[in-house]
Amino acid sequence: MEQILKDYIDLIDKKLDEFIEVKYPNSIFNSMKYTVTLPGKRLRPIICLEICRALNGDVESAIPTACAIEMLHAQTLIHDDLPCMDNDNFRRGKPTNHKIFGEAIATLAGDALLTFAPQIISKHSTNLSSDKILRILNEFFQYAGAYGVIAGQVVDIENEGKVDKKSKEENAKILEFLHTHKTSDLFKLAFKTGAIVADADDETINKLENLAEKFGYAFQISDDILDETSTFEELGKTIGKDKAAGKLTYTSLFGIDTAKCKVDCLVNECRGIIKEMNLKSSILDSLLNSIVKRSGLK
Amino acid sequence: MEQILKDYIDLIDKKLDEFIEVKYPNSIFNSMKYTVTLPGKRLRPIICLEICRALNGDVESAIPTACAIEMLHAQTLIHDDLPCMDNDNFRRGKPTNHKIFGEAIATLAGDALLTFAPQIISKHSTNLSSDKILRILNEFFQYAGAYGVIAGQVVDIENEGKVDKKSKEENAKILEFLHTHKTSDLFKLAFKTGAIVADADDETINKLENLAEKFGYAFQISDDILDETSTFEELGKTIGKDKAAGKLTYTSLFGIDTAKCKVDCLVNECRGIIKEMNLKSSILDSLLNSIVKRSGLK
Numbered sequence: 206m207e208q209i210l211k212d213y214i215d216l217i218d219k220k221l222d223e224f225i226e227v228k229y230p231n232s233i234f235n236s237m238k239y240t241v242t243l244p245g246k247r248l249r250p251i252i253c254l255e256i257c258r259a260l261n262g263d264v265e266s267a268i269p270t271a272c273a274i275e276m277l278h279a280q281t282l283i284h285d286d287l288p289c290m291d292n293d294n295f296r297r298g299k300p301t302n303h304k305i306f307g308e309a310i311a312t313l314a315g316d317a318l319l320t321f322a323p324q325i326i327s328k329h330s331t332n333l334s335s336d337k338i339l340r341i342l343n344e345f346f347q348y349a350g351a352y353g354v355i356a357g358q359v360v361d362i363e364n365e366g367k368v369d370k371k372s373k374e375e376n377a378k379i380l381e382f383l384h385t386h387k388t389s390d391l392f393k394l395a396f397k398t399g400a401i402v403a404d405a406d407d408e409t410i411n412k413l414e415n416l417a418e419k420f421g422y423a424f425q426i427s428d429d430i431l432d433e434t435s436t437f438e439e440l441g442k443t444i445g446k447d448k449a450a451g452k453l454t455y456t457s458l459f460g461i462d463t464a465k466c467k468v469d470c471l472v473n474e475c476r477g478i479i480k481e482m483n484l485k486s487s488i489l490d491s492l493l494n495s496i497v498k499r500s501g502l503k
Numbered sequence: 504m505e506q507i508l509k510d511y512i513d514l515i516d517k518k519l520d521e522f523i524e525v526k527y528p529n530s531i532f533n534s535m536k537y538t539v540t541l542p543g544k545r546l547r548p549i550i551c552l553e554i555c556r557a558l559n560g561d562v563e564s565a566i567p568t569a570c571a572i573e574m575l576h577a578q579t580l581i582h583d584d585l586p587c588m589d590n591d592n593f594r595r596g597k598p599t600n601h602k603i604f605g606e607a608i609a610t611l612a613g614d615a616l617l618t619f620a621p622q623i624i625s626k627h628s629t630n631l632s633s634d635k636i637l638r639i640l641n642e643f644f645q646y647a648g649a650y651g652v653i654a655g656q657v658v659d660i661e662n663e664g665k666v667d668k669k670s671k672e673e674n675a676k677i678l679e680f681l682h683t684h685k686t687s688d689l690f691k692l693a694f695k696t697g698a699i700v701a702d703a704d705d706e707t708i709n710k711l712e713n714l715a716e717k718f719g720y721a722f723q724i725s726d727d728i729l730d731e732t733s734t735f736e737e738l739g740k741t742i743g744k745d746k747a748a749g750k751l752t753y754t755s756l757f758g759i760d761t762a763k764c765k766v767d768c769l770v771n772e773c774r775g776i777i778k779e780m781n782l783k784s785s786i787l788d789s790l791l792n793s794i795v796k797r798s799g800l801k
Contacts, residue, residue, distance in 0.1 A: 230654055230658050232661065284610060284611070289587075289605075289606035289607045289610060308587035313657055316582060316613065317649035319614060320617055320644045323621070323640070324648065327637060327641055327644065335633040335634045335637045336633045338637060339633045342621070343622070343626070346619070346621060346625065350618035350619050351532060351535065352526075355531060355611050355615045356528055356531065358611060359528045359530060359531045359608065362607050
């Protein structure tokens with residue numbers, strides 16, 4: 206299992222490095238490459254490739270899309286870390302992009318990734334038809350933009366420090382919106398595009414969207430738990446910042462025990478969907494197990 | 504002439520307003536809409552529609568692309584005006600986006616436009632084939648990203664205050680890169696995509712790219728001249744900021760007389776290309792005349 210995961214990560218890392226060629230003006234490409242190639246779990250691209258494989262698609266054909274999703278993920282990290290947003294100094298154990306390249310270049314590197322990523326899909330998906338590429342791009346635009354991950358970031362920012370002024374029900378509703386858009390949307394993009402490359406039917410794609418929603422929730426809540434129980438050395442980013450900034454998290458709203466329970470419940474729902482869909486994937490099993498483990502459940 | 508231009512602007516303004524529907528979370532859509540719908544010359548979308556018309560294409564089919572280019576233009580304005588970039592307080596006579604919505608939302612609105620604009624092309628170009636939409640999107644990605652307008656902005660920022668440390672030849676070379684990418688690239692996008700919608704052949708598209716390059720130069724130099732000779736009331740933005748910031752401009756490098764000469768020369772070259780291509784367009788003539796006029800040549 207470890208080896209299959211490692212092989213995926215090696216493949217993705219190699220292609221990410223290849224896709225971002227440093228040209229004049231070098232700083233922008235170096236800045237893009239810096240955050241994109243920081244060692245990470247590569248969850249989203251792995252899911253894209255693995256769903257494609259599990260649905261008998263050609264994994265090779267999904268590589269540009271998988272890498273584009275990781276680039277989009279890096280874009281959200283670069284801009285979320287900016288001083289005008291979360292003002293973070295560390296990410297994945299290294300200084301954040303603007304700490305190395307300055308705010309202007311970091312802003313522009315994030316901008317550049319937003320069109321570079323879909324360009325990679327369009328340029329390198331040579332085995333896919335125009336119709337299929339366009340379908341993938343449409344999913345990308347939907348989840349990358351104001352209807353997707355950006356909507357989540359906006360609501361996150363606008364609710365900072367307002368948790369105490371709202372009822373638990375109101376906060377729970379906002380939290381659901383945050384989880385859906387800030388986290389699940391990029392997982393939806395990964396699950397769905399992997400399936401599109403594999404020529405899956407609409408029913409399958411809808412089920413995967415539902416699976417991605419729950420997977421994203423579980424992952425985000427496990428992240429909130431980790432933020433309370435880990436150290437900087439373990440996570441590579443500033444710990445407890447969400448709490449200090451008065452941000453809404455699952456653990457702050459419901460407590461750590463309920464959070465663990467919720468992760469357990471969501472992971473079981475995910476397993477149920479996977480079983481019902483008859484998806485044979487030891488990788489998905491392993492990813493769900495790691496969510497259970499990082500939540501301190503086992 | 505005035506009436507045809509006004510009809511184009513009215514059509515574009517109406518569609519820009521329609522395309523950006525305000526939904527929850529409202530602030531992001533309001534912020535996008537604010538800068539996109541600020542009254543402007545709408546040069547780039549007009550060119551896209553007019554080239555399509557002059558090449559006997561269906562103008563209606565070019566509207567989503569034309570509006571997407573204006574959205575991209577607005578995106579560059581929002582991010583260029585940010586405190587970490589040019590730190591401008593006024594644009595088109597109104598407070599800049601971050602002055603109204605704050606830096607975080609302005610940054611996210613720019614981000615959102617980068618995927619919203621191509622999404623408009625993909626979603627609303629219902630009369631175009633997938634192949635043609637993909638071709639337009641590829642042009643969009645090329646000129647919007649790190650190979651295009653962003654490369655220009657990077658070089659602009661990195662050369663701020665360094666003009667005196669370089670030879671005139673070095674500065675002239677940098678200036679050419681700036682004009683090509685910061686200005687001409689969006690015009691190339693407009694000229695070329697208008698032609699793609701109209702099913703133009705590659706030779707025509709190449710000639711239009713060359714025309715756009717010269718048109719962009721002429722327009723940018725006339726802008727530099729205006730920046731030296733106008734008032735805030737006339738331009739709606741802070742005057743003389745480029746000079747104060749030690750930025751490289753055509754006028755600062757070559758003086759205003761040479762700048763006027765250069766505009767005259769470039770406009771004549773544009774007229775030559777238009778004539779050679781047998782493009783019948785009173786709109787293009789009129790746009791070139793206005794560049795001549797704003798440069799104080801006539």
